[in-house]
Amino acid sequence: MEQLLPIAIFLFVLFLLLGTGVWVGLALLGVAFVGMELFTTRPAGDAMMTVIWRSASSWTLTALPLFIWMGEILFRTRLSEDMFKGLSPWMAKLPGGLLHTNIVGCTVFAAVSGSSAATLTTVGKMSIPELRKRNYPEKHVIGTLAGAATLGLMIPPSLTLIVYGVTINESITKLFIAGIVPGLVLAGMFMLYVVAVSRFSPGYRPDPEPPMSFSQRVANSRFLIPVLLLIMAVIGSMYLGLATATEAAAIGVIGALALAAAQGSLTWTNFVESLLGATRTSAMIALILAGAAFLSLSMGFTGLPRHLAEWIAAMQLSRFELLMMLLVFYIIIGCFLDGISSVVLTIAVVEPMIRAAGIDIIWFGIFIVVVVEMAQITPPIGFNLFVLQGMTRHEMSFIARAAFPMFLIMVVMVFVLIAFPQLATWLPDNMRPSAAG
Amino acid sequence: MASAIRRALDAVYDLAAMLAALCLVLILAVIVLQMASRWTGIPFPGSSEYAGYLMATASFLAFAHALNRGAHIRVSLFLTALGPRRFWGELWGLAIGTAASGYLAWYAVRTVQLSIKFNDVSQGQDATPIWIPQVPMAAGAVLLAVCFADNLITLIATRRDNIRASAIEDAAE
Amino acid sequence: ETWDMPMAYPATNFHSENASQFAACVKEATGGALDIVTHAGGSLFSGSDIKRAVQTGQAPIGERLISAHANENPLFGVDSIPFLATSFADSDKLWAAARPQLEKVLADQNLVYIYAVPWPPQGFYFKKDVNSVADMAGIKFRAYNAATARIAELAGMAPVQIEAAELSQALATGVAEAFISSGATGVDSKVWESLTHFYDVQAWLPRNVVFANKDAFDALDDAAKKALTDCGDTAAASGAAKSEELTAGYLKTLADNGMTVSGPSEQLEADLAAFGTTMSDEWVSSAGEDGKAIIDAYRGQ
Ligand code: NA
Numbered sequence: 017m018e019q020l021l022p023i024a025i026f027l028f029v030l031f032l033l034l035g036t037g038v039w040v041g042l043a044l045l046g047v048a049f050v051g052m053e054l055f056t057t058r059p060a061g062d063a064m065m066t067v068i069w070r071s072a073s074s075w076t077l078t079a080l081p082l083f084i085w086m087g088e089i090l091f092r093t094r095l096s097e098d099m100f101k102g103l104s105p106w107m108a109k110l111p112g113g114l115l116h117t118n119i120v121g122c123t124v125f126a127a128v129s130g131s132s133a134a135t136l137t138t139v140g141k142m143s144i145p146e147l148r149k150r151n152y153p154e155k156h157v158i159g160t161l162a163g164a165a166t167l168g169l170m171i172p173p174s175l176t177l178i179v180y181g182v183t184i185n186e187s188i189t190k191l192f193i194a195g196i197v198p199g200l201v202l203a204g205m206f207m208l209y210v211v212a213v214s215r216f217s218p219g220y221r222p223d224p225e226p227p228m229s230f231s232q233r234v235a236n237s238r239f240l241i242p243v244l245l246l247i248m249a250v251i252g253s254m255y256l257g258l259a260t261a262t263e264a265a266a267i268g269v270i271g272a273l274a275l276a277a278a279q280g281s282l283t284w285t286n287f288v289e290s291l292l293g294a295t296r297t298s299a300m301i302a303l304i305l306a307g308a309a310f311l312s313l314s315m316g317f318t319g320l321p322r323h324l325a326e327w328i329a330a331m332q333l334s335r336f337e338l339l340m341m342l343l344v345f346y347i348i349i350g351c352f353l354d355g356i357s358s359v360v361l362t363i364a365v366v367e368p369m370i371r372a373a374g375i376d377i378i379w380f381g382i383f384i385v386v387v388v389e390m391a392q393i394t395p396p397i398g399f400n401l402f403v404l405q406g407m408t409r410h411e412m413s414f415i416a417r418a419a420f421p422m423f424l425i426m427v428v429m430v431f432v433l434i435a436f437p438q439l440a441t442w443l444p445d446n447m448r449p450s451a452a453g
Numbered sequence: 454m455a456s457a458i459r460r461a462l463d464a465v466y467d468l469a470a471m472l473a474a475l476c477l478v479l480i481l482a483v484i485v486l487q488m489a490s491r492w493t494g495i496p497f498p499g500s501s502e503y504a505g506y507l508m509a510t511a512s513f514l515a516f517a518h519a520l521n522r523g524a525h526i527r528v529s530l531f532l533t534a535l536g537p538r539r540f541w542g543e544l545w546g547l548a549i550g551t552a553a554s555g556y557l558a559w560y561a562v563r564t565v566q567l568s569i570k571f572n573d574v575s576q577g578q579d580a581t582p583i584w585i586p587q588v589p590m591a592a593g594a595v596l597l598a599v600c601f602a603d604n605l606i607t608l609i610a611t612r613r614d615n616i617r618a619s620a621i622e623d624a625a626e
Numbered sequence: 627e628t629w630d631m632p633m634a635y636p637a638t639n640f641h642s643e644n645a646s647q648f649a650a651c652v653k654e655a656t657g658g659a660l661d662i663v664t665h666a667g668g669s670l671f672s673g674s675d676i677k678r679a680v681q682t683g684q685a686p687i688g689e690r691l692i693s694a695h696a697n698e699n700p701l702f703g704v705d706s707i708p709f710l711a712t713s714f715a716d717s718d719k720l721w722a723a724a725r726p727q728l729e730k731v732l733a734d735q736n737l738v739y740i741y742a743v744p745w746p747p748q749g750f751y752f753k754k755d756v757n758s759v760a761d762m763a764g765i766k767f768r769a770y771n772a773a774t775a776r777i778a779e780l781a782g783m784a785p786v787q788i789e790a791a792e793l794s795q796a797l798a799t800g801v802a803e804a805f806i807s808s809g810a811t812g813v814d815s816k817v818w819e820s821l822t823h824f825y826d827v828q829a830w831l832p833r834n835v836v837f838a839n840k841d842a843f844d845a846l847d848d849a850a851k852k853a854l855t856d857c858g859d860t861a862a863a864s865g866a867a868k869s870e871e872l873t874a875g876y877l878k879t880l881a882d883n884g885m886t887v888s889g890p891s892e893q894l895e896a897d898l899a900a901f902g903t904t905m906s907d908e909w910v911s912s913a914g915e916d917g918k919a920i921i922d923a924y925r926g927q
């Protein structure tokens with residue numbers, strides 16, 4: 017294959033730069049630069065700025081810092097502690113205990129935000145300190161969080177599904193509806209994993225929660241009211257047509273500020289620190305996105321992802337073989353590209369294969385989301401790994417290892433989807449949004 | 454003299470970060486106005502574009518500050534493995550960082566010049582000459598390059614850079 | 627030589643398919659000396675960046691919805707003056723009148739015009755009967771550029787700004803209740819899930835223009851230049867024919883999915899023609915002498 021040389025060069029430069037501790041965003045920039053210089057005669061620097069400006073000034077991106085800011089506000093005020101006080105009496109009874117709050121929290125926030133990074137920061141900022149206080153094993157705290165946060169991409173609203181729907185010309189509403197059940201199933205599988213870990217892992221000995229009577233637990237649930245109000249405001253504003261998915265983030269910030277003020281926990285210091293914290297985190301993500309945008313352009317010029325997809329297309333596989341091949345293909349390129357780029361760069365070749373094989377295109381959207389979710393937690397380029405590293409200062413290798421079981425669960429999820437395609441197709445086929453809206 | 458330069462640079466990084474934070478507040482304001490405009494029927498043409506420009510400004514102006522606060526992430530396995538020779542690893546990282554951010558800064562400034570030369574105008578309803586929102590982007594890119602060079606020089610002079618990371622537990626109560 | 631060709635629309639869009647045939651034609655005519663590789667779906671550069679990318683040589687050739695650049699020069703918006711040229715035939719006449727000017731404007735920007743293909747005509751989507759402009763009052767109408775905002779203003783509708791990516795969701799949740807676009811958009815976004823009426827008013831027929839970087843073009847030998855021009859002419863003709871053929875198909879798909887598809891009532895047609903006069907005059911006053919010459923030439927035909 018004539019593509020072996022560019023593949024080898026890209027990999028060598030990538031591992032060299034990332035491995036020797038060059039900052040991730042700039043490492044991606046460097047790899048892309050080498051690719052441009054070697055494989056095209058186009059002016060690399062100008063082309064780089066074209067795509068970086070487009071990605072940095074993207075209006076859909078504005079939801080990200082706002083959701084991160086909301087997370088920072090919740091974290092720096094009493095709200096997150098309260099959410100824990102409310103949830104913990106209920107979760108404590110489940111085998112595995114409060115670790116379930118990671119998954120339940122991510123599932124709920126996934127319904128509010130369209131990205132996995134925002135889900136991760138919001139829930140992580142709340143749950144990590146509380147779980148650490150109670151001596152939950154660090155690797156499970158980090159691992160379940162990294163995995164569950166990817167639900168942000170599957171449970172609507174979802175940026176990935178928007179990009180996929182626009183690219184293949186399918187109804188985004190339908191795709192959103194298709195993501196609901198598989199998202200909940202995946203969340204359920206994560207929770208089963210927590211149960212299994214708590215039973216079979218000898219190091220799993222968190223501090224027991226103080227026993228509580230049923231009436232006490234109900235009484236404690238009052239602490240959940242503020243956060244529930246916030247979530248209802250954000251989701252409600254979207255479904256009532258008051259706000260678009262992007263604008264709902266603004267409702268979230270205002271709601272969080274209002275709640276914190278009502279509780280008396282909003283001080284000027286808290287406000288400024290939450291704002292600066294959000295500014296830094298979104299700057300970190302923006303620099304990586306800038307590098308990723310340039311890398312994606314560079315890959316586009318070399319035609320690498322497309323040639324690989326064409327190579328698969330030429331193999332004339334059966335439906336199941338094709339899906340297995342694509343699973344492996346997307347897992348591999350998902351290691352090196354962010355999920356959305358890998359979809360955009362390959363869909364032109366993959367879409368006809370899917371349609372020719374008679375695979376439901378909406379179902380395939382959910383398949384794609386699962387593999388894109390995997391890409392979020394596979395090294396060396398995995399967004400959730402980066403965000404968690406920024407948040408916890410753990411080595412990426414530690415986080416990637418901690419998240420590996422979640423990766424395996426997602427692989428299982430692919431087979432569940434293949435065995436029970438109705439999980440993704442039943443709701444959209446039977447639920448038509450009424451014309452009255 | 455050296456400490457005066459140090460203080461001035463740190464002040465510039467922090468000032469840029471304050472402006473970036475202000476941009477986040479402005480994004481919030483623009484989006485709220487955009488919604489209000491729909492509810493009331495009073496048009497707010499170009500709101501999405503303005504939010505996008507503020508987004509770019511917020512990101513780029515905060516790059517340098519985020520670097521010195523250790524917010525930009527890297528794989529530090531190899532650096533840790535170097536042990537007492539870590540200095541050389543840091544030197545390599547900062548040298549590559551200075552080169553890459555310098556490259557970014559160079560072309561960021563050039564893209565502003567090209568936008569002026571081509572009279573490039575936003576395709577949205579705002580019809581803003583595109584160089585205007587690109588100026589803060591270029592400024593942020595230059596500041597990041599300065600910050601990397603600053604760290605590189607500081608590392609060589611004092612064997613310690615200015616990057617001070619804080620993790621989640623520092624902020625917890 | 628390989629030319630990468632960034633394109634904004636999905637690979638299955640007829641513009642993209644047409645460009646693939648154009649690329650094959652060029653390859654054959656030059657005996658493989660010039661190999662154009664299309665990159666559909668904004669996978670290389672997004673639509674908004676393609677013109678600038680070709681201008682600066684970041685890509686040697688590309689395709690762009692040219693009216694998107696009307697802010698930069700009103701002449702780019704000549705194909706999108708609402709209710710001026712309201713059929714394929716009229717739109718062709720208007721384009722023929724404007725083409726020499728446009729080629730000159732593009733040449734000043736270091737671009738060589740290769741070919742252009744019209745989109746299917748733009749019609750109104752509503753969720754109720756609309757028989758006159760008076761019926762439109764107060765409806766939340768998706769405005770995405772200056773011209774659509776002006777239509778909302780003239781018709782007394784409430785403009786709501788919605789980006790293309792959020793259109794389906796906005797319609798489903800009632801954030802927007804009406805918009806103007808081609809039948810293709812309606813089919814692609816399964817608009818019958820939210821709206822009920824399509825009025826085929828053929829408000830305008832915007833064009834995708836394919837242009838090459840002038841330096842890259844000039845560096846070609848004469849045979850390759852001729853191949854580009856000849857294949858471009860073929861692509862323009864086949865693309866326009868395809869567009870017309872698809873139009874009928876799109877309207878049928880809308881109707882098959884339960885939408886009421888019809889032409890405008892007499893009253894509505896007259897109301898909209900008046901908008902056409904107003905908006906043409908406004909366009910001429912912004913486009914100056916060159917613009918006036920184009921409109922005069924068009925009306926004189
Ligand atoms: Na989501």
Ligand code: NA
Nearest residue numbers: 350391394397
């Ligand atoms: Na990955």
